[in-house]
Amino acid sequence: MRSLSLLASAAIAVAAIFLFSAFTQSPTTTATRSSAETAIDHVILISVDGLRPEAMLPPLVDQHPAMKQLTQGAWTAQARCDPDISVTLPNHIDMITGRLVAGENGHGWVDNVDPPSRTMGGTLHLKPRHYISSVFDVAHDAGLQTALVVGKWKFVLFEQSYGEDAGGPDDVAPNYGKDKIDCFVCAPNPIDEVQELSAFLVLNSERKKKTFTFLHLALPDFVGHASGWDLSDGSAYRQALLDIDAALGFILSKINESPNLKGHVAIVLTADHGGGVPLISHRDPEAPVNFTIPFLVWTGVHQTQVDLYAINATTRHCPAANERFTPNQLPPIRNSDASNACLMLLGLPAIPGSTVNAAQDLQLTSAPYK
Numbered sequence: 001m002r003s004l005s006l007l008a009s010a011a012i013a014v015a016a017i018f019l020f021s022a023f024t025q026s027p028t029t030t031a032t033r034s035s036a037e038t039a040i041d042h043v044i045l046i047s048v049d050g051l052r053p054e055a056m057l058p059p060l061v062d063q064h065p066a067m068k069q070l071t072q073g074a075w076t077a078q079a080r081c082d083p084d085i086s087v088t089l090p091n092h093i094d095m096i097t098g099r100l101v102a103g104e105n106g107h108g109w110v111d112n113v114d115p116p117s118r119t120m121g122g123t124l125h126l127k128p129r130h131y132i133s134s135v136f137d138v139a140h141d142a143g144l145q146t147a148l149v150v151g152k153w154k155f156v157l158f159e160q161s162y163g164e165d166a167g168g169p170d171d172v173a174p175n176y177g178k179d180k181i182d183c184f185v186c187a188p189n190p191i192d193e194v195q196e197l198s199a200f201l202v203l204n205s206e207r208k209k210k211t212f213t214f215l216h217l218a219l220p221d222f223v224g225h226a227s228g229w230d231l232s233d234g235s236a237y238r239q240a241l242l243d244i245d246a247a248l249g250f251i252l253s254k255i256n257e258s259p260n261l262k263g264h265v266a267i268v269l270t271a272d273h274g275g276g277v278p279l280i281s282h283r284d285p286e287a288p289v290n291f292t293i294p295f296l297v298w299t300g301v302h303q304t305q306v307d308l309y310a311i312n313a314t315t316r317h318c319p320a321a322n323e324r325f326t327p328n329q330l331p332p333i334r335n336s337d338a339s340n341a342c343l344m345l346l347g348l349p350a351i352p353g354s355t356v357n358a359a360q361d362l363q364l365t366s367a368p369y370k
Contacts, residue, residue, distance in 0.1 A: 039263065039264060040264060040347075042212075042265045043265070043266045043342045043345050043346055044213045044251070044265065044267045045213070045214045045215070045338055045342050046215045046267060046269040047092060047214075047215070047216050047269075047270060047271060048244055048269065048270075049088060049151065049152075049217060049271065050223075050272070050273060050275045050282065051241075051244075051274070052231065052274045052275065052276075053294040055294075056075070056294050056296075060241070063242065064241060067245055070252075071305065073304075073305065074306050074311060075296030075297065075307075075308055076308040076309055078309070078321070078333075079270060079295035079333045080319065080333070081094075081271070081290075081291050082100055082101050082285075084102050085101055086273040086283065086290040090107075091336075094334070094335060095270070095272075095336060096136065097124070097132055097133070097134050097336075098336055098340050098350065099336065099356065100334075100356065109157075112154070115154065115157040122156075122157060122160050123157070132353065134158075134162055135214075135343060135351060136158070136162050136181050137180050138350075138352075139348065140176055140180040141170045143176060144209070144210045145209045145211045146213070147181070147184070147185070148181050148184050148185070149197050151189075151218030155186065155216060158181065158184075158214075162179075163178075164178055188222075190217050190246075191247055194215070194247045194248075197251065198254040201258075202254065202258060202261070205261050220241065220275075223237050224237055226280070228276065228280050251267075263300060265300060266298065266345045267297070267298040268296070268342050270293055270294060270338055271293040272293075274290050276289040288321055295333050297341065297364040297365070306366045308333055315361045315362065315363075317332060318333075333362070336356040340362075341357060344362075344364070
């Protein structure tokens, strides 16, 4: 793993970790290279920690120009987090693995604290006793440059799980190695995060390298835990939403300014959970304000605003506002749909062993995606 600091400013917080011994298990399944051609060269998976979907609905969205722009494609304000747990780290593991927490094929990680070191069990592969593949495996093994830009140190779990010492082998030529995350940045300030991400995108676009980036923006969750998920005018949470919108706007402006990026970047944005029950928490998995989240897909060009459930009526069912589950056999759209959706945008196959959107049947535009 190479630490990332593409900006000159020494004030930007860059965290990197080098890990030393190997996890012995290898992936049980190997993804094959995809020959699908797509105009999308760069996909950014954005998780806004603790984002209530009201931020993207009238009247609040009128104060959030970047969010308003991002909702001009396919999206819903009625997506769901993991059905059994509404806390940060397990839901982000859902996002990168395409697995839920529970069940025979679940990833099984329920802790929500900084993980132990890799040698003391701090990888996703220990509890299930086999290698858990991720979106980083599929993207990196296909030759993409990958980055993980986060606002909380607990996400070092991903670097420990998919770094040089614990990442799975690349069994399909050419061999791009076991280190699945090329760049890892931890910076709690969202502007610092998006500056680093944008530098990564611009640099690789100039080098004609495709990329997959996971961006985690933590500010709304920090504020929610400090003062609550208060949506009234002048609240600290409302200010956090404005700050996040400014960060998202920075990304959109960099994409629009670059001829190498404009029309070649897709964004999938969701959240790990909402918040507000209890007042300064989100631990009750049965509270609608906690389990209800947004999910959107933005490609920047040739898109029409459409309800994501409306174009997925045969594979997903929109639950009632108070339902975690759907009353029939079709699942709701979940944050765990995100990773395989990102890979489909890049023309790549689903994550081996994933169970959510494993068929890559979540339609992302009003016309079938090709």
